Amino acid sequence: MSLSFKDRIAFNYMIATALVIAVVFASVFFIVRATVLNNVDNDLTKEASRHLMEIQVVKGRVQFADEEEWEELEHHEISVNPMFIQVMDTKGNIVDHSPNLNGQKLDFDPSIPTRKHFTVGVNGRNLREVRLPIIRKDKIYGYLIAAVSLGPSLMVIDKLRNVLLISYPIILFGLFFVSRYLAGRSIVPVSTIRDTTDRITRYNLNERIPLPSNQDELHGLSTSINELLQRIEDAMQRERQFTSDASHELRTPLSVLRGTLEVLIRKPRTHEEYEAKVKESLAEIDRLTETMEQLLSLARSEDSLKLSQQINLSDAVQSILVLQAKEAKKKGIQTQFTNELKQEVKVPQENIQLIVGNLVGNAIKYSEPNTTVSISVRTENGRPIFEVKDEGIGIKEEDLKNIFNPFFRSGTMEHRHIAGNGLGLAIAQRAANAMHADITVSSKLGKGSTFTLILNS
Numbered sequence: 241m242s243l244s245f246k247d248r249i250a251f252n253y254m255i256a257t258a259l260v261i262a263v264v265f266a267s268v269f270f271i272v273r274a275t276v277l278n279n280v281d282n283d284l285t286k287e288a289s290r291h292l293m294e295i296q297v298v299k300g301r302v303q304f305a306d307e308e309e310w311e312e313l314e315h316h317e318i319s320v321n322p323m324f325i326q327v328m329d330t331k332g333n334i335v336d337h338s339p340n341l342n343g344q345k346l347d348f349d350p351s352i353p354t355r356k357h358f359t360v361g362v363n364g365r366n367l368r369e370v371r372l373p374i375i376r377k378d379k380i381y382g383y384l385i386a387a388v389s390l391g392p393s394l395m396v397i398d399k400l401r402n403v404l405l406i407s408y409p410i411i412l413f414g415l416f417f418v419s420r421y422l423a424g425r426s427i428v429p430v431s432t433i434r435d436t437t438d439r440i441t442r443y444n445l446n447e448r449i450p451l452p453s454n455q456d457e458l459h460g461l462s463t464s465i466n467e468l469l470q471r472i473e474d475a476m477q478r479e480r481q482f483t484s485d486a487s488h489e490l491r492t493p494l495s496v497l498r499g500t501l502e503v504l505i506r507k508p509r510t511h512e513e514y515e516a517k518v519k520e521s522l523a524e525i526d527r528l529t530e531t532m533e534q535l536l537s538l539a540r541s542e543d544s545l546k547l548s549q550q551i552n553l554s555d556a557v558q559s560i561l562v563l564q565a566k567e568a569k570k571k572g573i574q575t576q577f578t579n580e581l582k583q584e585v586k587v588p589q590e591n592i593q594l595i596v597g598n599l600v601g602n603a604i605k606y607s608e609p610n611t612t613v614s615i616s617v618r619t620e621n622g623r624p625i626f627e628v629k630d631e632g633i634g635i636k637e638e639d640l641k642n643i644f645n646p647f648f649r650s651g652t653m654e655h656r657h658i659a660g661n662g663l664g665l666a667i668a669q670r671a672a673n674a675m676h677a678d679i680t681v682s683s684k685l686g687k688g689s690t691f692t693l694i695l696n697s
């Protein structure tokens with residue numbers, strides 16, 4: 241049986257309450273019953289003791305002291321619930337009994353101890369009985385049996401039982417419907433959350449769940465979902481921006497190429513002119529190829545980067561420096577490498593090549609000619625560090641937070657002659673993330689920049 245959420249809440253609540261009410265009702269019933277019987281027993285003992293005083297023992301036989309008066313009293317006393325009295329000798333023979341017994345006998349069961357109250361059925365009626373011994377000078381001469389009908393008391397107890405039994409299911413049913421209604425009201429925000437999330441598609445990601453007025457768990461859930469939607473919307477926005485930047489970046493060299501070729505076929509040219517235009521076109525093709533490769537590298541999943549082979553950090557840095565030496569030499573830039581590591585630090589080869597290649601490449605690219613680029617590896621607070629410091633053009637403070645975004649370039653107007661597409665640092669950052677490392681930057685415009693890769697020990 242599959243119950244709705246609100247029915248389940250109501251049902252569970254009803255079960256718990258049913259148990260509590262059952263215990264309370266049972267306690268009430270048994271306490272009332274015990275109290276009523278106790279009252280009957282007290283009255284019975286009191287009456288029996290009173291009659292016991294009216295009995296005397298004459299020559300070993302028990303008899304009423306003033307039989308006539310007793311009988312008269314019995315006849316004239318009007319009682320709602322009359323008491324029955326029977327006097328017996330020790331052998332169990334009836335000596336006397338109250339006239340209201342009308343020839344019936346009260347049970348004499350010697351196995352039941354004297355002064356103990358018990359219930360017996362006589363002619364379909366329930367009687368409460370007690371047997372008191374008639375003792376004179378420490379000798380038992382007989383017994384006085386007193387009994388009273390339990391009818392009225394049992395009627396009260398039965399009525400109470402019926403009321404409890406009938407009200408029990410009625411209370412539970414009422415409780416079920418009330419708690420179902422209340423549960424339904426308290427989960428209204430859940431339905432609102434479901435309706436809103438059902439409505440949201442990639443085209444209306446800006447929609448948000450209305451927050452419930454109470455600052456409760458559902459308010460927290462709605463807030464979390466809204467924050468998640470915000471993150472998804474931001475990611476989609478970044479994706480759109482990336483696609484538009486990427487297509488722009490690919491279209492530009494293609495347009496340049498097309499322009500060059502169109503100019504070339506417009507009229508016959510000299511061999512030198514052809515050679516110059518073809519070289520220009522080849523340079524654009526190189527630019528296009530590099531951008532494509534960088535885009536592919538950015539599109540590679542972090543997981544595939546994680547599988548790369550391990551290599552020693554200082555060896556990796558040195559081999560990249562060898563590759564970049566030609567470019568540095570062309571600009572008259574001196575590269576200084578300091579290795580302060582006391583022991584080997586293993587790093588994933590592909591990641592470190594992407595990071596070091598981009599950071600050192602940028603330091604050379606954005607440095608003024610005849611300056612120095614200092615590269616070092618060391619440990620700080622137990623964490624291995626790779627650092628590149630240049631004396632180049634530096635980065636504007638307000639641009640520092642954006643330089644790791646794909647296609648972002650700082651000061652493009654001022655440094656038009658420096659080629660680039662703004663993908664290198666984004667690739668380096670992604671490679672660092674894949675190895676759980678951080679890249680930080682500090683820079684002063686016109687003075688130089690320092691990029692630091694902080695590895696996890």
Ligand code: ADP
Pocket residue numbers: 598602603606630632633634635643648649650651659660661662663664665666689
């Ligand atoms: P690209 O160099 O191809 O433009 P990057 O992602 O490598 O792309 O760098 C992004 C931007 O950060 C660069 O355009 C440049 O403005 C700035 N930048 C990066 N490294 C340096 C550096 N060492 N000195 C000055 N600016 C830098």
